[in-house]
Amino acid sequence: MKKKLLALLLAVLTLSALSGCAAKPATPAPEAAKTEKIRIALVLPATVDDLAWGQSMVEGLKAVQNTMGKDKVEIATSEKLGNAVDAGSAIRQYATQGYDIIIAHGSQYQSVLTEITKDFPKTTFAYGTGFATQPNVFAYDPQAQEGGYLLGMLAALTTKTGIVGIVGPVESGDAVKYNYGVQQGVLKGKADVKTRTAYTGSFNDIVGAGNLAKTQMGAGADILTGSSQQAVGALRAVAETPGKYWLSTDMDQSSIAPDHVLAAQVYNWEKIVTKIIELRKKGTLGGQVLTLGFADGTIDLKYNPKLADKIPAEAKAAVEQAKKDIISGKLKVELPKK
């Protein structure tokens, strides 16, 4: 009996320790919420500071808050909810607490949302990357291949060894889209430059990503890139080796390796969230696919000013031209065939 009690106690203790760091409890709805305050909840598979997918959305929400006023927008975040079942209960809780907009920031939340959203017809839900919508569910879809294409071109025209290395997470979803874009861009940039694509089989194994990056560099790659929250591990490995460079996606990662990140594909979530808020005000609670792309500025290319001299002038010119062509619709970056 004593044994069982103890085990139970330990389990409860650890669970509380876990959940303590997993969820920042949302401040209970204040009575003053009557004053047109928009309450947004965000559910993340990884962390708010992953320097990738999750953090880019967090910063987008902060930007919305700064633009609209801190008293007008309330934000609550739950992180480390990679497990769809846990995420489901967090989403349901937020909906019950009366949040107006609930963003489930991952494609894995699609099926969880279908179960929940019908019970809360007045709440707006959003998730992505995805396509399937419901009357109160928005899906968002970053055209990761567009930035991948431009970065691939940049890599092909900048590499000295003629090899571009991709450190991928799992061969699915956004990673495939992004990598396919990079491959096409490299080919367009310089036909004899090789793209080498490898996957770790995980989204959050930063040590594994670092080791894969080391193998890529050992085998000759001098410009590397990769998506997902484990990418910082690969970037850190690149940053240890002089003459090797990184191209980041989702957000600008140059803060941790200012001398090694050449350029970044940056998602501008502020515009997407603002659009959701406006649509909701007009009475549209969902039902649309919101596309992120270069055309409307929801994706942008950012160069690292510190490394401007590492990119040949003709490379930058070619990339800028391709960017214009993507924006005007003249250039369409293909998606991988299913």
Added chain:
Amino acid sequence: MNSDIIIIILATGIRLATPYLLAALGEMFVQRSGVYNLGVEGIMMMGAFAGFYATLQLGSPLLGIAASLAIGGLMGLIMALVSVTFKAEQGISGIGLYMFGWGLSGLLFRLYVGGITSIEGLKAIKIPLLSQIPFLGPVLFDHNMLVYTAFLLVPVTGFILFKTSWGLNVRAVGNKPEAADTLGVSVVRIRYQCLIVGGMLAGLAGAFLTLGQANMFADNITAGRGFIAIALVYFGRWSPWGILLGSLLFSLADSFQSMIQVLGINFPYELAVILPYIVTIVALAISYGRVWAPAALGKTFQRGTRG
């Protein structure tokens, strides 16, 4: 494949084997004394964080290593308290320790560091002369100090376990604790010692990830390596040389599959990623001989009762 590529595969395999080796050798002592500690993963995460944080604050990876040993030992002590003194079910206490370590390391990281921060980790030490040997030099003698430590620990732990009286006591306690007890060997003390040593080595394995590999910390940095280490103890039949073999087999297969992918050899990526697991399982399945385990493994010891 030219020799440069083969050198990379072998050198990477040796590097990758290090955390498994450290954690598994520690767990070997624990299990030899009759306790299985499923909390290795959590201890590794705490060790990884302690090593990272001490290095960040104090500027020296050596102090980071010291911190990881201390925290690892402390985590082992907690496990000992719960599973030996309080006699809680070992499996459940281990899982509890794992979740505790995971949650706490993530929480401390969030509170005291805040975001992704990189550190100056351990540098590779080229062994003079030996690293000049063609082929073998870059494969074996161009690593950081924890890699050398892990491989040196194989004969050292083998000696301790099989040639010293303390090692004999550990084995006795893990096989026939009642007999050891009647001969005046303190079962409780030996198990405490083993859990603390095992915790220290798991902490060191974690520190290897942050100081010797990633040079940063992130939540769940171990990504399952602690559990693989436990499996490798079974694979290695509770012997240091068997654990060495298993660690190398798994890591070389891992390093090999990375290179296959990188070189674009036409091989499905899904298969490549699981190759290390397949190789290990197959090796385990075809290795013959009777499956031996410490007889009292997993049993709590209560003086005066039958085990």
